[in-house]
Amino acid sequence: MSKIKRDIETLPVAALLEEYPFIDSYFSSAGLEYSPREQLPLKEYLHSLEDEFREDKAIDVDETVSGARAYIEQMLEFLGLNSGTRVRSVSILPGTTKSGEAEGFEALEIRPGEIVSIVGPTGSGKSRLLADIEWMAQRDTPTGRQVLVNGTEPDKKWRFSTSDKLVAQLSQNMNFVMDLTVREFVTLHAESRLIENTEEVTGKIIAKANELAGEQFSPETPITSLSGGQSRALMIADTAILSKSPIVLIDEIENAGIDRKKALELLLSEEKIVLMATHDPILALMADKRIIIKNGGIASIIETSEGERGILHEIEALDRRIQTLRGELRAGKRLDQITI
Amino acid sequence: MNLITVSGPPSSGKTAVILKTAESLRQKGFKIGVAKFDCLSTEDDQLYAKAGIPVQKGLSGSLCPDHYFVSNIEEVTQWGIREGLDILISESAGLCNRCSPYIKEIRAICVIDNLSGINTPKKIGPMLKSADIVVITKGDIVSQAEREVFASRVGMVNPRATIIHVNGLTGQGAFELSTLMHDEENEVDTVKGKELRFPMPSALCSYCLGETRIGEQFQMGNVRKIKLENQHEQN
Numbered sequence: 175m176s177k178i179k180r181d182i183e184t185l186p187v188a189a190l191l192e193e194y195p196f197i198d199s200y201f202s203s204a205g206l207e208y209s210p211r212e213q214l215p216l217k218e219y220l221h222s223l224e225d226e227f228r229e230d231k232a233i234d235v236d237e238t239v240s241g242a243r244a245y246i247e248q249m250l251e252f253l254g255l256n257s258g259t260r261v262r263s264v265s266i267l268p269g270t271t272k273s274g275e276a277e278g279f280e281a282l283e284i285r286p287g288e289i290v291s292i293v294g295p296t297g298s299g300k301s302r303l304l305a306d307i308e309w310m311a312q313r314d315t316p317t318g319r320q321v322l323v324n325g326t327e328p329d330k331k332w333r334f335s336t337s338d339k340l341v342a343q344l345s346q347n348m349n350f351v352m353d354l355t356v357r358e359f360v361t362l363h364a365e366s367r368l369i370e371n372t373e374e375v376t377g378k379i380i381a382k383a384n385e386l387a388g389e390q391f392s393p394e395t396p397i398t399s400l401s402g403g404q405s406r407a408l409m410i411a412d413t414a415i416l417s418k419s420p421i422v423l424i425d426e427i428e429n430a431g432i433d434r435k436k437a438l439e440l441l442l443s444e445e446k447i448v449l450m451a452t453h454d455p456i457l458a459l460m461a462d463k464r465i466i467i468k469n470g471g472i473a474s475i476i477e478t479s480e481g482e483r484g485i486l487h488e489i490e491a492l493d494r495r496i497q498t499l500r501g502e503l504r505a506g507k508r509l510d511q512i513t514i
Numbered sequence: 515m516n517l518i519t520v521s522g523p524p525s526s527g528k529t530a531v532i533l534k535t536a537e538s539l540r541q542k543g544f545k546i547g548v549a550k551f552d553c554l555s556t557e558d559d560q561l562y563a564k565a566g567i568p569v570q571k572g573l574s575g576s577l578c579p580d581h582y583f584v585s586n587i588e589e590v591t592q593w594g595i596r597e598g599l600d601i602l603i604s605e606s607a608g609l610c611n612r613c614s615p616y617i618k619e620i621r622a623i624c625v626i627d628n629l630s631g632i633n634t635p636k637k638i639g640p641m642l643k644s645a646d647i648v649v650i651t652k653g654d655i656v657s658q659a660e661r662e663v664f665a666s667r668v669g670m671v672n673p674r675a676t677i678i679h680v681n682g683l684t685g686q687g688a689f690e691l692s693t694l695m696h697d698e699e700n701e702v703d704t705v706k707g708k709e710l711r712f713p714m715p716s717a718l719c720s721y722c723l724g725e726t727r728i729g730e731q732f733q734m735g736n737v738r739k740i741k742l743e744n745q746h747e748q749n
Contacts, residue, residue, distance in 0.1 A: 199670055200670055200673065203635070203636050203667075203670040203671045204643075204671070229713075229715075232612065232639045232640050232643065232712065234640075234643075234644070234711075234712060237643065237644060240674065241643075241672065241673050241674055242673075244673035244674040245669075245670070245673035248669065248673055301684060301686060305686050305687070305689075305690075309689075309690050314693070315689060316541075316689065333690070334676045334677065334678060342658050343658055343661075344658055345653070345654050345657075345658070349655055349656060349657070350656070350657060350660065351628075351629050351631070351655075351656055351660065352631070352632060352660060352663075359659070360659075362632075362663055363659045363662060363663050366662060366663045366666040366667075367662070405657070409657045409658060409659060412657075412658070412659050413658055413659075416659070417658065417662070
């Protein structure tokens with residue numbers, strides 16, 4: 175019998191809480207008003223409650239007991255993984271296009287600190303590629319691709335793990351719906367990731383986000399009133415610093431109100447693998463490689479050339495000019511009086 | 515035939531998730547049918563019919579929709595078998611957060627959306643707590659951080675469930691969900707004799723029986739009164 179199972183069956187609720195403090199939040203989600211002095215094991219304690227109370231709170235004894243076990247197992251695993259599972263590489267092995275032809279590449283290996291951009295018309299299969307990576311496809315998705323981590327087939331448990339996903343996704347829309355301030359929100363997220371020094375990490379995320387955002391915001395700003403650029407900045411800083419997922423999938427970072435170059439640098443400084451669907455020349459050329467998608471498959475993979483990097487400098491200068499004009503406009507100045 | 519019960523709060527995306535998942539399942543050669551249970555009206559049966567999926571619709575009208583579901587699930591199961599379905603999906607909206615239509619040994623999926631607020635998982639009760647699979651929708655319109663916080667709240671309420679994110683519009687995640695839908699070991703030819711996973715709430719009061727007048731003299735049967743906090747207590 176496992177230790178967790180034995181503990182749940184034999185330890186009084188009070189002792190169980192001492193052994194596994196995090197189970198507290200499971201109990202409160204289950205509708206239990208436990209008292210720290212409970213000296214009965216969980217199952218007996220649940221049975222000792224009045225029928226009416228259990229019925230009101232929709233508590234099923236067996237379900238609650240087996241749920242407690244599952245919760246403890248998950249949390250222990252999650253805590254244990256904090257230091258382990260380093261991703262050193264992700265490889266994509268080819269499958270087929272929508273019409274069943276072989277994809278136009280041998281194998282693609284991506285390492286932490288690398289950026290790969292994904293280009294192709296709408297509906298060509300960019301999202302499917304991102305989904306294949308997120309799902310760790312093993313020739314069992316419509317494309318037939320295989321994804322390897324550290325050169326081997328990854329454990330299937332990653333597919334459905336919520337606490338320890340391999341992939342974090344930054345979607346195009348970064349709306350917030352919760353009614354919280356920036357500080358409360360980041361703290362809540364940090365807590366759900368079981369971070370120990372919540373306050374320090376929260377402060378760091380907000381400071382980094384402010385470096386990325388065109389306009390500053392305070393920790394007391396409600397998240398629902400952040401601008402599009404500020405929201406994106408906060409989410410990128412949050413993903414870079416808080417998310418343990420070694421791979422970040424980005425579905426286009428919009429131009430407005432955020433320093434995209436700094437944003438990518440921040441993600442890379444945290445040793446992430448960045449895959450990014452984009453048609454923005456600056457972002458596409460900042461990548462080391464770009465994947466060309468056609469007809470549901472990877473048609474080819476292009477390495478960013480020296481010549482292309484030269485163009486990158488030009489468009490960056492252009493972009494800086496536009497950003498400056500944007501800043502002047504915001505400050506209420508006339509643009510015909512500005513020399514750049 | 516496999517029977518799968520799908521349930522979730524109104525507008526959480528049940529129909530969209532089922533439609534996208536059915537697409538993947540049909541590509542694998544399975545024959546899918548849907549029984550849609552709702553309260554007053556639904557147009558979803560037309561969506562299924564349009565997609566070429568055999569569908570039955572049941573409206574509970576003045577009855578409690580979940581009670582109506584349990585009273586009719588066997589009939590619907592027999593219909594599915596006659597149609598020669600491989601998988602019959604029953605879809606029903608959880609309207610009161612207290613009932614749940616899940617049956618022991620029958621795979622149960624709860625669909626819940628990211629927009630419903632972080633305290634919602636706690637409020638939903640047995641429909642979420644006793645599901646085997648929890649599908650979280652509308653992930654594309656919230657941030658990664660909110661998705662993570664929301665999923666961790668769901669996991670707190672139901673640690674045993676497999677949680678999977680599905681986008682009902684693009685179908686992202688639907689293929690992945692479809693891999694969990696069919697189970698050769700889980701064939702049913704009847705649900706007679708099976709049991710609900712969780713009893714539906716006990717209630718039979720005068721209002722269940724059509725009373726409309728308000729006042730203590732009209733309240734009969736299983737009635738419970740609110741406990742008001744006395745805010746101006748004087749010692």
